[in-house]
Amino acid sequence: MARMKFLCDADRCIECNACVTACKNEHEVPWGINRRRVVTLDDGKPGERSVSMACMHCTDAPCQAVCPVNAFYTTADGVVLHSKDICIGCGYCFYACPFGAPQYPHVGNFGSRGKMDKCTFCAGGPEPDGSIAEYEKYGANRLAEGKLPLCAEMCATKSLLAGDGEIIEEIYKERVAKRGYGSGAWGWKTAYRETVSS
């Protein structure tokens, strides 16, 4: 089985936010929730880099570990998914997540959180693949259709890579070798406890 990963080649990202838009549209993500976002570091200075970030689908995911109701599960492809029927919206996964991936709809009084929402690697949830119930809660299940996440598919500069970890790592390494530089696979050390040697 493939181990699915994201890799953002920051030297290619032009901060166009097409990945963000594609994600929101594909999954009909509600207002105020962004499963993916682009963060620009050292904006306007030499060496500025932009990184597209979402749930990294960590190895030994911290969200899954701290969840008090065991709402998370990791698929055979290494994708970290959760059940909105089990989630109680306590916010613990947000404290534990190194990437700020979990999002909560604002419901009720004070900071009351609704059911958590996050990137699914376009792999839906526990409901039957492609069902309406699955779409309403988690958005499209492209993986079940043999397609990769839309954010990466949509990326104009092919900065954002999504797919089998070994393959995207190889693609990135080739690029780095060819152009002679690369600012590394952002988040990999934190998420997968490994880096791409470049």
Next chain:
Amino acid sequence: MEALATPLRIVLAALVFLMIAVTEYPAGAQAQSVNPTKSAVSEAQLLQQSRTIRGLGSIPDTKSYTLEQPAGRDWRHFHEVTLRWIGGTAILGMLAVLVIFYLSRGMVRIEAGRSGRTIVRFNAFERFVHWMTAVCFVILALSGLNITFGRPLLLPLMRPESFTAFSEWAKYAHNYLSFPFTLGVVLIFLMWLGSNIPTRVDLEWLKRGGGMIGHDHPPAYRFNAGQKLIYWVVVLGGGAAAVSGYVLIFPFYGTTIETMQQAEMVHSIVAMLFIAAMLAHVYIGTIGMEGAFEAMGSGSVDLNWAKEHHSLWLEKEGVRSRSDPSQPQPTVAPGG
């Protein structure tokens, strides 16, 4: 001339173009040798400088501008390992101590037996505040413990959906009951502050081991040193739990993920120790001591109980009621 001019101009233009190309080429080659990564930000370097990597984004949600915060891994270790050890040790340790204590000492009896005459110890308002705070505390404690220990202990016993339904209600109860609980802690602080300032009498009481550990009855005013300790545990522990709890109940109201992680650590450690302390309080107030529960139950205690445990208070009360003819007159032997 006119016929010659056009080809000449083309040749001239070509020459100029060639010259520019030749002179510009080394400069172009130089530009290619500039390493664009030289000044590029690197993840390892940024993580060395600060615990989080933050930049700028283009969506309104500014908290999403934090790219990475690996500290979540540390917090996870605290929540999954450290906290469970602290909580388990404090609570089970206290239960073990209480069981051993009960088995060896048993219920502390009123030595002189019941006199059949009583004196008011806590009025209706005091008892209302106590029980309001106590009921909230029990629900807050159980719903809080569910967050830490529910998954390993309770979830295996029920369907995941049932556990979620229970935990969701527990979460709402935890959030909303925090308000009457905090009110109770504030009222407790104000209404009993005067009787809970440590004095010289407390030192003597502690030296003689108090009414539980020692076998004699050191004098005490309305609250003895042990009760004063419980008072300050409730006021300070309850206060700390309330403040850290409100930080968590209002996420991102002037806080960041990092401060919320710290607030959660303070909240959970204080709560675990608080629960352990309250177990001892409940023990002494029920099966640990004869005649103690009535103080918060009916509000009146037996005169002999008061004589043995709060002699100085009884003296004072006796003086006050003697000067007030509307009160029933307790007979108190001088000197307790």
